[in-house]
Amino acid sequence: MNTFYFIAFLSIFFSILVITAKNPVHSILYLILTFFTFTIHYILLNAQFLAIVNFIVYMGAILVLFLYTLMLINLNKESEPAKSNLVKIAGVIGGCCFLVTIIASIKALGASPAVVLKDPSLGLVKNLGKVLFNEYLLPFEISSVLLLSAMVGAVLLATKEPKTT
Amino acid sequence: MELTDIIVKFILVFIIFAISLVIAMYSTYAERKIAAFFQDRIGPNRAGPWGIFQPLADGGKMFLKEEIIPTNASGFLFIAGPSLAIMTACIGSAVIPWGQKLTIGSHVIDLQVADINVGVLYIFGVVSLGVYGVMIGGWASNNKYSLLGAIRAASQNISYEISMGLSIIALLMVTGTLSLRQIAEQQHGWHWNILYQPVGFLLFIVCAFAETNRTPFDLPECETELVGGYHTEYSSMKLGFYLFSEYINMFISSAVMATLYWGGYNYPGMDWVLAHTGPAIGPLIGTAVLFAKIFLFIFFFMWVRWTIPRFRYDQLMDLGWKILIPLAIANIVITGIVITLIK
Numbered sequence: 001m002n003t004f005y006f007i008a009f010l011s012i013f014f015s016i017l018v019i020t021a022k023n024p025v026h027s028i029l030y031l032i033l034t035f036f037t038f039t040i041h042y043i044l045l046n047a048q049f050l051a052i053v054n055f056i057v058y059m060g061a062i063l064v065l066f067l068y069t070l071m072l073i074n075l076n077k078e079s080e081p082a083k084s085n086l087v088k089i090a091g092v093i094g095g096c097c098f099l100v101t102i103i104a105s106i107k108a109l110g111a112s113p114a115v116v117l118k119d120p121s122l123g124l125v126k127n128l129g130k131v132l133f134n135e136y137l138l139p140f141e142i143s144s145v146l147l148l149s150a151m152v153g154a155v156l157l158a159t160k161e162p163k164t165t
Numbered sequence: 166m167e168l169t170d171i172i173v174k175f176i177l178v179f180i181i182f183a184i185s186l187v188i189a190m191y192s193t194y195a196e197r198k199i200a201a202f203f204q205d206r207i208g209p210n211r212a213g214p215w216g217i218f219q220p221l222a223d224g225g226k227m228f229l230k231e232e233i234i235p236t237n238a239s240g241f242l243f244i245a246g247p248s249l250a251i252m253t254a255c256i257g258s259a260v261i262p263w264g265q266k267l268t269i270g271s272h273v274i275d276l277q278v279a280d281i282n283v284g285v286l287y288i289f290g291v292v293s294l295g296v297y298g299v300m301i302g303g304w305a306s307n308n309k310y311s312l313l314g315a316i317r318a319a320s321q322n323i324s325y326e327i328s329m330g331l332s333i334i335a336l337l338m339v340t341g342t343l344s345l346r347q348i349a350e351q352q353h354g355w356h357w358n359i360l361y362q363p364v365g366f367l368l369f370i371v372c373a374f375a376e377t378n379r380t381p382f383d384l385p386e387c388e389t390e391l392v393g394g395y396h397t398e399y400s401s402m403k404l405g406f407y408l409f410s411e412y413i414n415m416f417i418s419s420a421v422m423a424t425l426y427w428g429g430y431n432y433p434g435m436d437w438v439l440a441h442t443g444p445a446i447g448p449l450i451g452t453a454v455l456f457a458k459i460f461l462f463i464f465f466f467m468w469v470r471w472t473i474p475r476f477r478y479d480q481l482m483d484l485g486w487k488i489l490i491p492l493a494i495a496n497i498v499i500t501g502i503v504i505t506l507i508k
Contacts, residue, residue, distance in 0.1 A: 025304060029242075032297070052286040060293025061323060064300070068319045071304050071312060125283060125343055 004044055011037040024070050032063050049125045169272075178278055181258050188463075189412035190220040196467050203471040227405035235398050237307045246302025247399065247406035253298060254413035257291040260284040261420050262346045264430045264452035268444035276452065277346060284345035285333060288421055292329070292376055295414065296322040299378075299385060302407070303395035314394030317478070318385035321375055324485040325382075329372035331493035332365045335500045336425060349429035354436070357428035364496045366426040368489055373422060375485070377414040380470040384478055419462035423455060430455040 014034040021027035035058045042051035121127055132140050194209065194217065201208025209216035234243055264276035281287060296319055303315020339361050340348050352358055359366050375382040386394030393399075396407045423429060430451035439447035476484070 023239075029301070048281065048283050049286075052283045052290055055290040056286065056293055060290060060296075061326070064293075064296055064319055064323060067297075067300055067304075068316060071300070071316060 188416050192412040194220050199467045230401040233400045239305045242305035247403045250298025250410040251406045253295045254410040257417040262349045265448040267448045280346045282344045285343045299395050306398035310391045310397045314385045325372045325375035328489035328493045332368035335365045335497045352428040355433040359426045373418040381473045381476050419459045423458040
């Protein structure tokens with residue numbers, strides 16, 4: 001349990017650093033650390049497959065692309081668009097409303113009892129695969145169609161429109 | 166876990182760590198000797214007999230050179246880059262099975278640091294993490310050539326990771342497990358996976374060249390275009406770490422290839438040898454065989470380096486996306502059809 005609290009603290013600490021870091025590249029690096037703590041959370045939950053996939057997909061691929069893009073566009077103080085006071089005030093009000101909503105909803109909820117897994121080895125590759133491909137085959141396949149449609153959309157956006165003459 | 170087990174694991178980690186560093190060190194020597202052989206020269210021959218102390222001299226030189234951190238570089242990340250590169254290179258060896266279980270007296274020693282049931286994916290994760298060292302170092306140098314090198318490394322690694330992953334999927338369909346220990350055990354004797362997955366191995370070795378930034382895919386440090394690539398601004402041991410991590414990566418990827426496709430510590434007639442030498446010596450012969458395979462792969466890496474010229478950048482991307490990925494997908498489909506037909 002203590003490990004959980006320590007890792008949870010690290011997750012929150014790094015995610016706060018993500019939004020307070022001045023330099024966008026530093027903030028991506030903190031985001032990478034945040035995702036790494038998520039991987040440790042999954043391992044603590046005995047979900048090895050999810051942990052390693054989170055590691056490969058998020059830390060190894062998606063965040064590399066984030067970093068890649070940020071390094072290319074080269075954000076710095078001069079190129080950053082100046083925000084008007086109106087936007088700042090609107091942001092403060094919006095943030096306060098969000099905070100109030102969250103506090104209210106947390107107060108309304110009681111503390112939930114700790115979840116006990118029926119089968120602690122559910123997160124191992126073999127069991128996860130059996131569940132995914134037997135009980136949840138249809139949603140699993142449909143989600144792959146969803147990914148395909150996203151890919152087709154991206155290709156469509158990237159192709160140049162033919163010249164209309 | 167008992168105390169003796171922990172001590173044994175600790176010693177094992179220490180030995181593996183030492184071996185990978187020593188092999189990386191002597192890979193630099195082997196590379197220079199092999200290059201000399203290919204170009205009809207003598208190569209390093211001054212430090213010690215046949216120049217075998219050359220790596221020590223190089224190491225000493227690296228340590229004694231002046232540390233330079235450019236004024237406009239971001240200090241912490243500039244140091245974090247090479248550290249990350251060498252760390253990710255070293256942690257990959259944790260899941261590789263180095264031999265069968267060793268029995269000394271009543272003790273059974275597992276010649277593998279961690280037998281996790283997602284071993285293949287762990288290797289894959291470590292490989293994908295390797296690019297951060299190059300990217301962070303290249304960006305933190307605050308130099309255009311370094312940045313270009315870092316960006317090339319990132320796009321190259323991501324492109325070739327895809328076909329590497331696809332080639333592994335076909336292998337996993339054959340083996341049916343993600344644990345490297347089980348994959349090695351399935352290849353007992355001469356049932357090596359290369360017999361079932363020749364195309365997959367071809368894809369894997371091409372991707373391994375690209376992931377370790379070796380020629381013909383060493384575009385991130387292409388000195389004719391980018392001065393020194395991502396390590397242009399580095400000097401002293403920080404540069405040494407980058408160069409060293411490349412050799413460690415080469416060693417680890419050779420070990421992975423030997424384990425996944427070339428039978429790991431298995432060799433024809435191993436049962437006979439094991440029965441005649443006993444459980445304390447027999448597994449060590451298997452380990453020696455594994456290292457022989459690894460050395461052959463390292464030699465192959467160097468052979469290719471001094472034979473094939475560097476690719477152009479668009480050729481690299483064409484090869485990755487238009488040839489390797491379709492080939493890998495076709496390999497998966499054919500493997501699937503064959504497995505279904507046999508069953």
